[in-house]
Amino acid sequence: MKIKRIAALAAAALLTVSCVSCSVNKAGTPADESKVEESVPEGVTGSAGNEESNQIPNPMTDVSSIEDINSAVGCSMKNIESASDESYTVFTEGTKLGQYEFFIDNAKYTLRAAKTAEDLSGVYTSEGLLGDLVEVDTVKDCGDGAFYEKWFDGDMQYSLYGIDTVSEDFYTVAFFFKTH
Numbered sequence: 001m002k003i004k005r006i007a008a009l010a011a012a013a014l015l016t017v018s019c020v021s022c023s024v025n026k027a028g029t030p031a032d033e034s035k036v037e038e039s040v041p042e043g044v045t046g047s048a049g050n051e052e053s054n055q056i057p058n059p060m061t062d063v064s065s066i067e068d069i070n071s072a073v074g075c076s077m078k079n080i081e082s083a084s085d086e087s088y089t090v091f092t093e094g095t096k097l098g099q100y101e102f103f104i105d106n107a108k109y110t111l112r113a114a115k116t117a118e119d120l121s122g123v124y125t126s127e128g129l130l131g132d133l134v135e136v137d138t139v140k141d142c143g144d145g146a147f148y149e150k151w152f153d154g155d156m157q158y159s160l161y162g163i164d165t166v167s168e169d170f171y172t173v174a175f176f177f178k179t180h
Contacts, residue, residue, distance in 0.1 A: 012028065013064060013077070019133065024043075025109060027151045032061075032095055041137075041151075044104075058094030059091050059092050059094075060089050060090075060091055061089065061090050061091075061092060062087065062088065062089055063088045063089065063090055064088065065088060066078065066088060066100060066143050068088060068090070069088050069090055069099075069100060070098070071088045072092075072096060072098065073090065073096045073097065073098040073113055073114060074096075074115065074156070075098055075114075075156050075158070076153070076156075077098060077100055077111060077113055077158075078129060078177070079100075079166055080104070080173065080176055082104050082130075083102035083103065083104055083109075084102065084103050084104070085101075085102060086100070086101070086102045087100075087101045088100055088101075089101075095114050095115065095118070097112055097113070097114040097116075097118045097120055098112065098113045098114070099111070099112050100112075101155045104165075104169070105168070105171065107145075107162055107163065107165035107169060107170075108162070108163050108164060109160060109161070109162045109165075110122075110160070110161045110162075111158065111159070111160050111177060112159045112160075112161075113156055113157065113158050113159075114157055115155050115156055115157070116157055117157065119131030119132045119160050120150075120157060120159050121148060122161075123161055125142075130142070130148050130161070131159060134148055134150060136148070136150060136151060136152060137149070137150075139167070139170065139171065139174065141167065145163060145164045145165055145166065146161070146163045146164075146165075147161070147162045147165060147167065147170040148160070148161045148162075149170075149174050150158050158177065158178075
C-alpha cells in the first residue's frame with residue numbers, strides 16, 4: 001500500500017514538473033505570445049525577437065477566395081452560386097492541396113484538389129481512407145446522408161464529400177464541379 005502511494009506521488013510530481021516546463025519557453029518567459037514585448041519587430045516571434053519558434057508550423061492556411069486556391073495548387077475550382085458559409089484553405093505540407101467548404105440547403109460539402117493519385121478525402125472509415133475505397137468517377141453512398149466521389153482532370157485529382165444531403169443533390173453538385 002505504501003509503494004502505491006509513493007508511486008502515485010512520484011507520478012503527480014512528474015506531471016507537475018512537465019506541465020510547468022511546457023508553459024515556459026527557452027528564455028524562461030511565459031510561452032504566451034501575447035506577453036511578448038511590443039519592441040519586437042512585427043512578424044517576429046519569440047521573447048527576444050531573434051529566437052526561432054519551437055512550434056510546428058500549421059500546414060493549413062486560410063485564403064480569401066477560390067482564385068487563391070487555384071493559384072496555389074494549380075487547379076481550376078469554381079464557386080457554386082447557391083453556396084453559403086464558404087471557406088477556402090490551402091494545405092502546404094507535402095503535396096499542395098486546396099479545400100473549398102460550403103453549405104447548400106443545410107448540407108455541408110467539401111471539395112478538395114491536388115496533383116496526386118493518393119487519397120485526399122481526409123475521411124477515415126473503419127475500412128480505411130474513403131478515397132482508397134472508391135473507384136474514380138464512382139459515387140459512394142456512405143450512409144446517413146453522406147456521399148463521396150473522386151475524379152481526375154489530367155493529373156489533378158478532385159474529391160467531393162457531402163454530409164446531410166440526398167443523392168440527387170449530391171449528384172447535381174458533383175456534376176457542376178466536373179463540368180465547369
